Amino acid sequence: MTETAVYAAGGVIWRLVESKIKVLLIHRTAYRDITLPKGKVDPGETLAETAVREIFEETGIRVSLGVPVGVSRYHMPNKRQKIVHYWSAHATDAAIRSSAFVPNREIAAIEWVSPKKALKRLSYPVDVEILENFLRFVEDGVLETFPLIVLRHAKALTREEWKGKDAARPLSPRGRKQAGAAVGQLLAFGPHTIVSSPAVRCVKTVVPLSAATGRRIERTTLISQDAWEEGGSDARRIVGERVRARRPAVLCSHGPVLPDILSEIALATGTLRGSYLGSASALDTGAFSVVHLSATNPGSGIVAIETHEPKV
Incomplete structure (x- = not known):
């Protein structure tokens, strides 16, 4: 601005x-x-x-x-x-x-x-x-839509600052502020489902949203960084479930996993892949991309993508 x-x-x-x-x-x-x-x-x-x-x-x-x-x-x-x-x-x-x-x-x-x-x-x-x-x-036959919101976790302590397991690395003070400040932005798109990597930094990012909506956090290792590094992640399964559900959802994950999630959304909806997917997945901590899909015909492709930066 x-x-x-x-x-x-x-x-x-x-x-x-x-x-x-x-x-x-x-x-x-x-x-x-x-x-x-x-x-x-x-x-x-x-x-x-x-x-x-x-x-x-x-x-x-x-x-x-x-x-x-x-x-x-x-x-x-x-x-x-x-x-x-x-x-x-x-x-x-x-x-x-x-x-x-x-x-x-x-x-x-x-x-x-x-x-x-x-x-x-x-x-x-x-x-x-x-x-x-x-x-x-x-x-174009697009009226009712639903969003899949791909959220990168808020700012965490660095690996140098944290001596425990990486999955237990907590949010930094700035990250906690980002998580709280993101609630209003996310609520604007009416999320019904909250899916998160079980890593502490991801779960804590969506805890304020869960509290605001009264909806529980669905934790899954299929979009965790540990599973991704070990070759055991499965973004396709998670994305497929969410596209079939046709309900607004937040998917909170890690920087390295986000390109897979965006790519799978494109594949699941018959969308031609391009550089726009890279831009939508190259998120700063606390940022998110909203992928709008047709609620009546998700297979018609991605309708629009918009990216929102963190407020803090």
């Missing part, structure tokens, strides 16, 4: 009504315009966290993020550039029923309309472009 630009995030919120897509527009009170839900990044927030928070604050609907659908850039009246990142987000029936939205000083109304009507009614060309990006996914 640059110091001069103003960053914001939001989403194209969608639902199915009698098998037809509807997208959510907001009518802003002060500006008397029609736009997509979005808002500025708060101090200490990541873009993904901002998108989920702003969508909830403006619509009352809690969502998990789907595929990224673009970035809009424009200059505000004060000449500063505003950069807005958008994701697709499915509004479930339960989330819509739970919405406590009422018209307020910021948002006068929210409205579900067809994409065709939305394209005509949006007040700004940059919003139209974002919606058109979303509709390209729809035209």
Whole structure:
């Protein structure tokens, strides 16, 4: 991020009504315009966290993020550039029923309309472009997706600092901060399952996420560094289970194992492998890549990959 630009995030919120897509527009009170839900990044927030928070604050609907659908850039009246990142987000029936939205000083109304009507009614060309990006996914047969989140463990004590077994090497003070700070980022993508190498540095990385979600950590040596070094790892089996499940999942592992995990996701979904896999697996400690797959047809290939750096 640059110091001069103003960053914001939001989403194209969608639902199915009698098998037809509807997208959510907001009518802003002060500006008397029609736009997509979005808002500025708060101090200490990541873009993904901002998108989920702003969508909830403006619509009352809690969502998990789907595929990224673009970035809009424009200059505000004060000449500063505003950069807005958008994701697709499915509004479930339960989330819509739970919405406590009422018209307020910021948002006068929210409205579900067809994409065709939305394209005509949006007040700004940059919003139209974002919606058109979303509709390209729809035209390609990709609407409902699920993420596999490949997470490298947070910063651990170095081998020189630790005299015990490598698998028992704990997180450093910075690593513990990274693990706690990652929770909001990871929650933005709605993980249902947490799978981890049994190494202490991996398990401790996802303990805060487990506490926040109430979901247990599934430990497996099949993605551990010890097994990888001994030739006994099996990322294919773990990835296959997660792709078949078609549910959002976090896979926490080690730097040397991550390329195997990304490669197996590509193989399991019939995706052509390329340099992008190397970029997605070359993660710093505490960073993660989100691999978006079609929930209706995972074999159609990877839909999108995005990488998120640690906050600490």
